[in-house]
Amino acid sequence: MCYKIPIQVTEIKLTYKSKVKAADRPQITCSRDAYMVLLSNWSEVIDLFEEFYILLLDRSNRAMGRYLVSQGGIAGTVVDAKLVFALLP
Secondary structure (H helix, E strand, C coil), X not given: CCCCCCXXXXXXXXXXXXXXXXHHCCECCCHHHHHHHHHHCCCHHHHHCCEEEEEEEXXXXXXXXXXXXXXXXXXXXXXXXXXXXXXXX
C-alpha cells in the first residue's frame, strides 16, 4: 500500500493580547521586584514539583506576564534553551 502524505501544513502564530494597560503593570527595577511579582502568582501546587517560569517584560521593564517553560519531578526539571528562545521574535 502507498499512502499519500500531504505537502501543505498550517502556519502557527504566537500572539500576545494584553488585558491590562501598560501603566498598570508592575515595573521591574531590581530582582526584588521580580520576586514580588512571581510571589503574588505563587500556587501551593508548586511545592509538589519543580517548575521553570520566565517573566516576560516589555521594553520599559514592565511585566507582561509569565510563561511556564518546563515542569519536572520533585528533584528538578529540564529546560531546553531552544524552547525559551523560540518565543523571541
